[in-house]
Amino acid sequence: MDLESIPGVGEKTARALRELEAPAATVESGDVAAIARAPGVNEARAVRVARGAIRRRHDDASRVLATDRAREVYRDALDLLKERTVTDYAEKRLETFYPSASASRIAEAQTFAAAATDRDPDPAVLEALSGVEPLADPPTVRVRDRCLATADAEVYARAEARVPELSVETVEDTRDVAELARSYATVIVLDEEFAGMDVEGDVHVRPDALETPAETVPERLLAFFAANRGRLEAAAAVHEAADLDAAADLDALRDALSRLDDDGTIVGDAELERLTAAVDDLDAAVSTAESVADDHLREAIRERDVTIEGTDFLSLVEQGARVDSLLDRELADEYDTAMERARDHLVDALDLAPEEADLAERVFDDDPSFPVERDESAVSRLRTELAAGRDRRAARLKADLAADLGDLREPVEDLVRDALELDVELAIARFARDFDCVMPEVRDPAGPAERPDGEDDESEHGVPGGFRLEGGRSPLLDVEFEAVEPVDYAVDGVRLLSGVNSGGKTSTLDLVALVVVLAQMGMPVPAEEVELDRFEEVHYYAKSQGTLDAGAFEATLRDFGDLVEGADGRLVLVDELESITEPGASAKIIAGILEALSDQQTTAVFVSHLAREIREAADYDVAVDGIEAVGLVDGELRVNRSPREGHLARSTPELIVEKLAEDRGGGFYGDLLEKF
Numbered sequence: 001m002d003l004e005s006i007p008g009v010g011e012k013t014a015r016a017l018r019e020l021e022a023p024a025a026t027v028e029s030g031d032v033a034a035i036a037r038a039p040g041v042n043e044a045r046a047v048r049v050a051r052g053a054i055r056r057r058h059d060d061a062s063r064v065l066a067t068d069r070a071r072e073v074y075r076d077a078l079d080l081l082k083e084r085t086v087t088d089y090a091e092k093r094l095e096t097f098y099p100s101a102s103a104s105r106i107a108e109a110q111t112f113a114a115a116a117t118d119r120d121p122d123p124a125v126l127e128a129l130s131g132v133e134p135l136a137d138p139p140t141v142r143v144r145d146r147c148l149a150t151a152d153a154e155v156y157a158r159a160e161a162r163v164p165e166l167s168v169e170t171v172e173d174t175r176d177v178a179e180l181a182r183s184y185a186t187v188i189v190l191d192e193e194f195a196g197m198d199v200e201g202d203v204h205v206r207p208d209a210l211e212t213p214a215e216t217v218p219e220r221l222l223a224f225f226a227a228n229r230g231r232l233e234a235a236a237a238v239h240e241a242a243d244l245d246a247a248a249d250l251d252a253l254r255d256a257l258s259r260l261d262d263d264g265t266i267v268g269d270a271e272l273e274r275l276t277a278a279v280d281d282l283d284a285a286v287s288t289a290e291s292v293a294d295d296h297l298r299e300a301i302r303e304r305d306v307t308i309e310g311t312d313f314l315s316l317v318e319q320g321a322r323v324d325s326l327l328d329r330e331l332a333d334e335y336d337t338a339m340e341r342a343r344d345h346l347v348d349a350l351d352l353a354p355e356e357a358d359l360a361e362r363v364f365d366d367d368p369s370f371p372v373e374r375d376e377s378a379v380s381r382l383r384t385e386l387a388a389g390r391d392r393r394a395a396r397l398k399a400d401l402a403a404d405l406g407d408l409r410e411p412v413e414d415l416v417r418d419a420l421e422l423d424v425e426l427a428i429a430r431f432a433r434d435f436d437c438v439m440p441e442v443r444d445p446a447g448p449a450e451r452p453d454g455e456d457d458e459s460e461h462g463v464p465g466g467f468r469l470e471g472g473r474s475p476l477l478d479v480e481f482e483a484v485e486p487v488d489y490a491v492d493g494v495r496l497l498s499g500v501n502s503g504g505k506t507s508t509l510d511l512v513a514l515v516v517v518l519a520q521m522g523m524p525v526p527a528e529e530v531e532l533d534r535f536e537e538v539h540y541y542a543k544s545q546g547t548l549d550a551g552a553f554e555a556t557l558r559d560f561g562d563l564v565e566g567a568d569g570r571l572v573l574v575d576e577l578e579s580i581t582e583p584g585a586s587a588k589i590i591a592g593i594l595e596a597l598s599d600q601q602t603t604a605v606f607v608s609h610l611a612r613e614i615r616e617a618a619d620y621d622v623a624v625d626g627i628e629a630v631g632l633v634d635g636e637l638r639v640n641r642s643p644r645e646g647h648l649a650r651s652t653p654e655l656i657v658e659k660l661a662e663d664r665g666g667g668f669y670g671d672l673l674e675k676f
């Protein structure tokens with residue numbers, strides 16, 4: 001696959017991605033953590049790469065978010081979802097969902113989101129998720145008692161690259177190998193031609209050693225699993241709590257992890273522990289054994305009358321003969337007992353096996369002496385034997401464990417990824433529950449032939465183009481979600497939206513934008529029912545803060561000039577454009593924009609307080625909807641939040657004048673009311 005054909009992937013990123021084990025599959029998987037393992041590719045870039053891969057898959061060059069405010073709404077939508085994740089992974093992964101104008105992309109994302117909303121966001125699962133993170137590669141462990149050897153320069157280079165844990169040595173002949181065998185406990189020769197050589201030491205000829213790293217450097221697997229223990233245990237717990245099918249055998253995984261220490265060494269093997277302790281305690285145990293023997297002898301001597309014959313006494317004095325000979329003769333039995341006790345102590349204290357006990361016997365020889373003396377060379381032999389036993393056992397256990405872990409290595413990648421992906425799904429599920437969402441119906445927009453100008457095209461759903469939402473409630477309002485009043489609104493074509501102050505006009509535009517953006521991301525939307533055309537672009541303009549100076553005004557007019565050019569398939573939402581300049585000019589400008597848009601397949605809502613003036617300035621019959629006040633209650637307006645179609649809502653001042661006129665029975669207020 002040509003990675004550079006992914007939108008946004010240049011030569012440099014492509015090169016980095018090629019370092020991944022399976023570049024094409026990884027990029028396509030959307031697994032942002034896996035993509036971010038490419039050197040120099042951070043998470044933000046990984047998200048862009050994953051999105052680029054989605055775009056390429058769907059041949060989707062759409063740029064739905066056409067204005068700053070539209071992009072803000074997307075950020076808000078994303079935040080609502082991201083707030084409901086547990087893991088960083090899921091936060092990043094959610095960013096791969098973008099509002100698209102591609103039918104197949106929206107359908108794909110909808111399938112994912114629909115399955116996600118069926119998930120149960122059980123607190124136990126969320127709790128377990130808190131420990132899950134993408135698997136990490138621990139730093140390379142250096143193994144110093146083993147080396148690789150080869151006579152071939154190419155093999156040498158390959159070995160260095162593939163097995164950085166071991167030294168790679170160059171050998172020319174068997175003599176060189178023998179030399180290495182004296183410095184390393186194990187030598188692995190990579191060249192076939194050395195097969196059958198007769199060299200002393202632990203030397204193996206294994207031409208496949210580079211292809212079987214689990215055997216060659218079991219330490220690598222052990223270090224990987226040790227470093228990722230917490231994440232793996234958490235991922236296993238997530239699968240159990242969520243009752244998910246696990247990609248790896250969880251019992252086997254737990255068993256393997258229980259045999260592994262955090263530093264990558266083996267634990268839980270009684271024999272290895274015995275041998276390790278025996279080596280460590282050998283010196284202390286021999287000293288204690290000496291004391292045991294000495295104590296016994298001291299006691300025995302103290303209680304004994306020893307008669308020395310004159311000749312013996314003479315030889316003691318004259319020839320410097322040792323008292324040991326006396327000991328031997330006089331206390332032979334006691335000495336034997338003392339030695340036996342010393343040996344027994346050694347065997348007991350070190351928990352020695354029978355063949356080791358034979359070696360231990362020799363630590364205390366039969367030559368009597370007082371105090372008792374160990375045979376250093378026997379101690380050293382025993383130590384060598386025990387250490388060799390320990391190392392052999394450790395190596396075998398490591399190899400066994402590595403074989404078990406080798407079988408788990410790939411499945412655990414899936415295990416962790418599935419747990420992390422579950423977090424993505426649960427965030428969507430929680431979003432859908434928290435805001436009573438529904439899956440919207442995103443329709444193919446009718447082409448010009450199907451929607452002839454000026455005629456209503458009643459589609460098979462009974463609704464013309466544009467959008468129709470029922471019971472929409474925006475989670476972005478400044479009131480508690482429970483207090484948000486549902487809004488129904490359907491728009492086909494170009495509309496002016498009038499309404500009382502603070503009636504909810506801006507909030508309605510926000511709701512429409514949010515619903516459309518979420519819908520085209522493939523996500524559920526906060527409403528009871530929603531149908532919409534698939535929009536090519538969303539142009540949302542927020543209310544400008546005050547009148548613009550000449551330069552900014554010109555720039556804004558240019559924006560709208562561009563907007564009305566080829567506006568087919570666009571959703572245009574504009575909030576109080578009149579605030580950019582003085583009201584008379586504003587009404588004319590808005591009327592002109594509406595005219596231009598009404599000739600096209602555009603869905604537009606312009607919020608304005610100048611609906612009447614705009615209508616007068618326009619040379620076609622501008623459709624006006626209104627958010628109307630139901631009345632004034634205790635000085636506060638009660639409004640119906642759902643815009644009424646074809647209704648110019650009265651303004652707040654008009655409503656207040658009307659109330660005064662009613663209260664006072666006409667008069668000045670009655671005359672004033674006439675003017676509206």
Ligand SMILES: Nc1ncnc2c1ncn2[C@@H]1O[C@H](COP(=O)(O)OP(=O)(O)OP(=O)(O)O)[C@@H](O)[C@H]1O
Pocket residue numbers: 477478479483484485486487499500501502503504505506507508641
């Ligand atoms: N659907 C709703 N449910 C509950 N409260 C709402 C709803 N819509 C709007 N509001 C409340 O009304 C306030 C004003 O809404 P908004 O700013 O949308 O009104 P507006 O008609 O655009 O006002 P203005 O004419 O002053 O620009 C919001 O801040 C919110 O508190």
